[in-house]
Amino acid sequence: MKCTRTTYETLLIEEALPGVALVNLNRPDRYNAMTNTMFSELEQLAIELNDDDELRVVVLTGAGKAFCAGFDLADADALPSLGALGMLDQQELAARALLALRSIRVPLIGAINGPAAGGGLSLALAADLRLAADTAKFNAAFVKIGLSAGDLGTSWLLTRLIGPAATSEICFTGRLVGAAEAAQLGLVNSVSEPGELLNDALALAQSITTNSPGGVQLSKRALQANMEISSYAAALELENRGQALLTRTSDMTEALAAFKEKRSPVFTGA
Structure with a gap:
């Protein structure tokens, strides 16, 4: 896995497991608040990661006590x-930065290790899956600083995750949502025991890497694309094309052979 050879000012990237890139937002002294430099680097990183054919999963978390405090108000x-x-x-x-991250062809897991506020909430929402530390807190802080919750995809993604009524209440009040409530609402997939967040995120990532790369990637494409269309028939058409493509791959042949031979398949992404 190439991961990335670029040195970033606001990000740290490492290969945590074979095929798994761990990305840390790296401004802990500012609670990983976003700057224009970070936006540019997130977009560039997404492009680099997308070019890595050995990449299977990306885990995104924050250095220090926070996930991301939103846009740096000092700027x-x-x-x-x-x-x-x-x-x-x-x-x-x-917006380009968050769209580029959400569009990475492999699953993006958000390991929400602390507060995710404003644009930090938007960044968490851009992930396909979210695991939370017990210290994680979420808030759509936009109305607290005279702005709208219609920012960086929050109004679109949060509504689809937890429904319009809960989204409206959270966005109109700007109140904090703790980890336990976030799990109850469906904002996060699970809450980790203290000190176990990264281990849980990497275990989830590893479980994804055991599956066929093409199957996972086209599953992500179908799930995201079909959130944006209103027709059942159009959804079926997209699914049909993905399945037809995957039956042409050697991984499909390997999966069938492994089933017949009662062994685990060895996927290559070919």
């Missing part, structure tokens, strides 16, 4: 003076 003073088009450029820089 926010200039925002009101940017003008409409300047602010649009700013929004699109951030």
